[in-house]
Amino acid sequence: MSKKLLNKDEMVPGAVALGGTMAELYTGSWRIYAPVTDFQKCVHCLTCWSLCPDSAVVVRDGKKLGTDYQYCKGCGICATECPVDCIEMKLETDLTEQERKGEEPQERPDRESPRKK
Numbered sequence: 001m002s003k004k005l006l007n008k009d010e011m012v013p014g015a016v017a018l019g020g021t022m023a024e025l026y027t028g029s030w031r032i033y034a035p036v037t038d039f040q041k042c043v044h045c046l047t048c049w050s051l052c053p054d055s056a057v058v059v060r061d062g063k064k065l066g067t068d069y070q071y072c073k074g075c076g077i078c079a080t081e082c083p084v085d086c087i088e089m090k091l092e093t094d095l096t097e098q099e100r101k102g103e104e105p106q107e108r109p110d111r112e113s114p115r116k117k
């Protein structure tokens with residue numbers, strides 16, 4: 001089912017947005033710093049997953065796979081709270097292609113990707 005998103009002039013004061021509409025808001029465009037995970041040190045405690053405000057941490061079978069940069073806004077909460085300090089926040093412009101590829105999973109096994117709609 002296709003959903004029409006209302007602009008601010010069409011919204012009724014006090015209205016509640018439809019559930020799931022955040023999936024269509026690509027907060028990754030806000031990012032200045034990007035998290036880069038050292039998977040040699042990661043203990044898959046999933047603290048980053050539970051605290052990420054944009055559900056950008058991708059997990060499969062209880063293991064962290066990486067970060068969905070379409071949604072990661074670079075807030076740095078994951079890096080601050082990681083108990084083994086294995087997430088480095090790097091300037092987006094300094095990210096190497098290898099770091100970007102290593103961090104970003106090709107699929108979102110934890111949820112249906114809006115890219116497939």
Ligand code: SF4
Pocket residue numbers: 037041042043044045046047048049064078081082083084085086087
């Ligand atoms: S908080 Fe750190 S150790 Fe835990 S899953 Fe995330 S990156 Fe890995």
Ligand code: SF4
Pocket residue numbers: 035051052053054055056057067071072073074075076077078079
């Ligand atoms: S920096 Fe970390 S906590 Fe913040 S949005 Fe990105 S993945 Fe989530």
